[in-house]
Amino acid sequence: MSTHEPRKVRIATTSLAGCFGCHMSILDIDERLFALLEHVEFDRTPLTDIKHCGPCDIGLVEGGICNAENVHVLREFRRNCKILVAVGACAVTGGLPAQRNHLDLADCLQEVYVTEISLASGMIPNDPELPLPLDKVHPLHEVVKVDYFLPGCPPSADTIWKFLTDLLAGRTPHLGAELIRYD
Amino acid sequence: MTSLETAPHPEKLRRVAIDPLSRVEGHGKVTLLLDENDHVQQVRLHIVEFRGFEKFIQGRPYWEVPVMVQRLCGICPVSHHLAASKALDQIVGAFRLTPTADKLRRLMHYGQILQSHALHFFHLSSPDLLFGFDSDVARRNIVGVAAAYPEVARQGVLLRKYGQEVIRHTAGKRIHGTGSVPGGVNKNLTLAERDELLKDIYPIIGWCRDAVHLARRLFEQNLEEYNAFGRFRAHTLSLIRADGAMDLYHGGLRARDMDGGTIFDHVDYNHYWEQISEEVKPWSYMKFPFLRALGPQHGWYRVGPLARVTHCDFIPTPLADRERMEFLAYDGGSVAGATLGYHWARMIEMLHAAEAIKELLHDADLQGTDLVVSGERQERGIGMIEAPRGTLIHHYRVDEHDQVIRANLIVSTTHNNQAMNEAVRQVARQYLDGRKLTEGLLNHIEVAVRAFDPCLSCATHALGRMPLRVELIDAGGDTIEVMMRGGAGEGVAPH
Numbered sequence: 001m002s003t004h005e006p007r008k009v010r011i012a013t014t015s016l017a018g019c020f021g022c023h024m025s026i027l028d029i030d031e032r033l034f035a036l037l038e039h040v041e042f043d044r045t046p047l048t049d050i051k052h053c054g055p056c057d058i059g060l061v062e063g064g065i066c067n068a069e070n071v072h073v074l075r076e077f078r079r080n081c082k083i084l085v086a087v088g089a090c091a092v093t094g095g096l097p098a099q100r101n102h103l104d105l106a107d108c109l110q111e112v113y114v115t116e117i118s119l120a121s122g123m124i125p126n127d128p129e130l131p132l133p134l135d136k137v138h139p140l141h142e143v144v145k146v147d148y149f150l151p152g153c154p155p156s157a158d159t160i161w162k163f164l165t166d167l168l169a170g171r172t173p174h175l176g177a178e179l180i181r182y183d
Numbered sequence: 184m185t186s187l188e189t190a191p192h193p194e195k196l197r198r199v200a201i202d203p204l205s206r207v208e209g210h211g212k213v214t215l216l217l218d219e220n221d222h223v224q225q226v227r228l229h230i231v232e233f234r235g236f237e238k239f240i241q242g243r244p245y246w247e248v249p250v251m252v253q254r255l256c257g258i259c260p261v262s263h264h265l266a267a268s269k270a271l272d273q274i275v276g277a278f279r280l281t282p283t284a285d286k287l288r289r290l291m292h293y294g295q296i297l298q299s300h301a302l303h304f305f306h307l308s309s310p311d312l313l314f315g316f317d318s319d320v321a322r323r324n325i326v327g328v329a330a331a332y333p334e335v336a337r338q339g340v341l342l343r344k345y346g347q348e349v350i351r352h353t354a355g356k357r358i359h360g361t362g363s364v365p366g367g368v369n370k371n372l373t374l375a376e377r378d379e380l381l382k383d384i385y386p387i388i389g390w391c392r393d394a395v396h397l398a399r400r401l402f403e404q405n406l407e408e409y410n411a412f413g414r415f416r417a418h419t420l421s422l423i424r425a426d427g428a429m430d431l432y433h434g435g436l437r438a439r440d441m442d443g444g445t446i447f448d449h450v451d452y453n454h455y456w457e458q459i460s461e462e463v464k465p466w467s468y469m470k471f472p473f474l475r476a477l478g479p480q481h482g483w484y485r486v487g488p489l490a491r492v493t494h495c496d497f498i499p500t501p502l503a504d505r506e507r508m509e510f511l512a513y514d515g516g517s518v519a520g521a522t523l524g525y526h527w528a529r530m531i532e533m534l535h536a537a538e539a540i541k542e543l544l545h546d547a548d549l550q551g552t553d554l555v556v557s558g559e560r561q562e563r564g565i566g567m568i569e570a571p572r573g574t575l576i577h578h579y580r581v582d583e584h585d586q587v588i589r590a591n592l593i594v595s596t597t598h599n600n601q602a603m604n605e606a607v608r609q610v611a612r613q614y615l616d617g618r619k620l621t622e623g624l625l626n627h628i629e630v631a632v633r634a635f636d637p638c639l640s641c642a643t644h645a646l647g648r649m650p651l652r653v654e655l656i657d658a659g660g661d662t663i664e665v666m667m668r669g670g671a672g673e674g675v676a677p678h
């Protein structure tokens with residue numbers, strides 16, 4: 001009977017200021033996904049229609065923080081996930097989007113929404129539905145406590161697989177030199 | 184009924200948000216405003232994030248661009264990698280690539296089409312189509328599909344894997360590779376790599392055909408509903424080969440009106456701005472492109488699989504072309520104008536991609552060693568490609584110090600901005616108006632958005648202004664940033 005089956009490990013994932021490449025790398029475990037599904041179930045992820053993160057064992061977060069909405073979602077993940085993992089360069093350092101940190105927002109806005117040559121008429125979007133962009137892009141650990149950092153842009157599927165299977169087996173994840181990559 | 188874009192008195196209305204949109208790529212939401220009788224008064228699809236790529240690549244050396252800009256999007260990085268490379272080919276004066284470079288890039292691109300279309304259909308959209316739009320939210324996902332239809336899920340995963348492997352062998356890595364460079368490519372395809380890909384191509388083509396038939400069957404079972412769902416009339420745009428064939432890597436621009444009449448054809452994309460312009464609306468970071476000749480009111484259009492499959496005179500591979508003809512003839516041509524027709528058209532393109540990969544793998548040019556060319560240096564470069572989701576435009580200027588000084592990107596999903604808004608408004612009229620909203624009803628809105636396979640990730644490249652105040656407090660309780668209303672954009676002296 002299923003009453004003796006061990007409880008599945010519950011995982012949530014989200015993308016903040018990321019490109020979804022880290023999520024694609026999770027899917028790059030290919031058919032190992034089906035083996036994983038024997039041991040885990042998904043809470044909020046871009047693959048399910050759960051819109052808010054509930055209590056979870058593991059939270060995987062891709063992307064840095066670029067607006068108020070990201071801060072909100074990240075805190076929700078931290079509150080609900082026993083283990084919070086910064087997945088990929090953007091989550092670990094801010095990544096490529098942090099290249100804008102030395103620029104002036106007003107300048108950028110003007111160029112993209114007002115003076116760009118292909119525009120018929122310019123204006124700067126200002127509706128309250130649009131979350132407040134932050135002046136700088138921040139890595140996750142500047143805002144919440146992060147338990148593990150997986151470098152790489154993105155971390156490879158093998159890296160993610162080794163990390164998750166170690167955690168699921170109750171081991172401290174150990175990535176050899178060949179699985180820690182920064183490209 | 185009104186256009187539903189802007190309600191006259193929004194302050195009196197009740198707001199319902201679908202936030203975040205799920206089973207789509209990237210960050211977006213839909214807001215609905217309803218009156219006291221649950222009548223829908225306003226519906227908007229908002230793109231809520233910004234990243235600023237166009238701005239921060241300025242000042243970088245041009246050869247970094249194809250590697251940087253693909254970080255706009257991890258789902259179709261190859262599209263950005265190649266559109267940027269095509270623009271930079273012009274910068275380095277490489278107006279004709281070597282056959283090896285041209286074909287290797289094509290192989291990479293068709294690998295991308297295959298993996299992206301498989302991901303979209305199987306992992307993201309199939310739960311709606313297989314279980315129903317208002318089915319149980321707990322199983323309406325790929326895990327539910329794997330439990331109920333294990334073979335469908337397995338083929339989806341393996342089709343995506345194959346596309347990713349084609350990319351790995353041509354770009355060096357599955358996500359954010361480096362294979363394409365200004366003027367050509369940095370590797371060819373070795374015989375060992377070719378043989379590894381060849382050994383699985385025949386089952387892959389077979390599964391792609393099965394996928395077309397699955398998409399078709401789903402239509403047959405629900406013909407009336409699928410045909411009417413979120414239906415609207417629109418112009419269409421895509422690249423097209425000189426002989427009228429579908430070509431997802433290169434071509435001239437073709438635009439057709441709602442009745443299939445030609446607006447323009449075989450236009451050199453180096454003059455795209457003479458045909459296409461953009462508008463900004465205050466409630467989305469995504470711009471609204473339109474055909475100049477028709478103006479912003481009437482000139483919007485759709486792009487992507489549905490536009491391409493109906494646009495082309497033929498598909499240059501036999502199995503996909505046969506499926507195209509059946510698609511166009513089906514039910515007197517009704518499906519070719521249906522929002523959900525995107526899925527069927529997408530699977531036809533996936534089959535074409537698999538067939539194109541097979542043909543390329545048999546071409547000995549891929550083992551050539553002449554990889555890069557260059558000519559007279561130019562200061563402006565424009566690259567266009569048909570990405571999985573539609574026409575993608577990259578446009579750069581580079582100064583005499585090899586630095587990028589200007590960049591404009593119009594991504595596929597942006598072209599579909601107005602079309603997606605039309606689709607969700609139509610669905611709101613058909614299903615939501617005057618009813619008590621349930622999760623299942625709201626999912627109908629997302630089903631319409633998903634038909635387009637929007638990549639909201641790509642569409643978030645621009646920067647926005649700050650309408651509020653927030654404080655960003657670190658893990659230890661210290662304030663690290665405070666942002667104020669009007670801190671940028673409004674009331675700020677121009678620089």
Ligand code: SF4
Binds near residue numbers: 018091152153154
């Ligand atoms: S780390 Fe790289 S792959 Fe991951 S979200 Fe950032 S840019 Fe994309």
